[in-house]
Amino acid sequence: GENVEQHPSTLSVQEGDSAVIKCTYSDSASNYFPWYKQELGKGPQLIIDIRSNVGEKKDQRIAVTLNKTAKHFSLHITETQPEDSAVYFCAASNQGAQKLVFGQGTRLTINP
Amino acid sequence: DAGVIQSPRHEVTEMGQEVTLRCKPISGHNSLFWYRQTMMRGLELLIYFNNNVPIDDSGMPEDRFSAKMPNASFSTLKIQPSEPRDSAVYFCASSLTGDGNTIYFGEGSWLTVV
Numbered sequence: 001g002e003n004v005e006q007h008p009s010t011l012s013v014q015e016g017d018s019a020v021i022k023c024t025y026s027d028s029a030s031n032y033f034p035w036y037k038q039e040l041g042k043g044p045q046l047i048i049d050i051r052s053n054v055g056e057k058k059d060q061r062i063a064v065t066l067n068k069t070a071k072h073f074s075l076h077i078t079e080t081q082p083e084d085s086a087v088y089f090c091a092a093s094n095q096g097a098q099k100l101v102f103g104q105g106t107r108l109t110i111n112p
Numbered sequence: 113d114a115g116v117i118q119s120p121r122h123e124v125t126e127m128g129q130e131v132t133l134r135c136k137p138i139s140g141h142n143s144l145f146w147y148r149q150t151m152m153r154g155l156e157l158l159i160y161f162n163n164n165v166p167i168d169d170s171g172m173p174e175d176r177f178s179a180k181m182p183n184a185s186f187s188t189l190k191i192q193p194s195e196p197r198d199s200a201v202y203f204c205a206s207s208l209t210g211d212g213n214t215i216y217f218g219e220g221s222w223l224t225v226v
Contacts (some may be wrong), residue, residue, distance in 0.1 A: 098167070099168065102156075
């Protein structure tokens with residue numbers, strides 16, 4: 001089955017700097033890669049996703065890149081703000097969203 | 113839209129007791145998922161339904177766990193008997209197949225078995 005590895009497990013950056021979180025996946029048939037943000041005491045919320053037919057997608061300060069050959073994808077957050085502090089999860093699936101396999105999560109802290 | 117609604121939000125129960133977690137998916141969604149989140153194992157898919165039919169329950173840990181979806185607006189996850197190692201946050205999520213496959217999560221049910 002699919003296995004998703006996520007790094008780093010914790011990340012601390014200064015406000016205004018960029019943050020990058022990386023994930024690798026094992027199943028070459030995976031074709032859907034979402035990123036979720038989870039705030040304390042809440043459920044994960046989708047922030048951006050990418051499908052295997054594109055290499056990069058951007059939404060304001062957030063971007064995701066996908067390298068299918070290397071089987072890895074990354075989340076980039078620019079101009080970080082205190083409200084970006086949360087746990088971020090990557091996921092992968094070869095069945096759309098029907099069977100997402102999640103990474104272990106990255107606790108991002110933005111220092112003012 | 114009210115989003116995915118889960119109850120109870122918090123439950124503390126004694127080992128051996130039956131636990132029932134409830135979920136109301138987003139109206140109109142046709143897929144429903146139960147996930148479990150722990151520090152050790154992260155987010156794990158337990159089971160999912162399409163059009164009220166269980167499609168994949170390979171993530172259900174053991175026979176003590178069962179899930180039902182009697183209609184499109186309600187699902188339950190039951191643990192009987194409960195054990196301390198079942199302590200976790202249980203998330204229900206739903207999606208509309210074809211809507212870009214976005215999964216929307218509820219706020220979770222925090223279960224502690226003592």
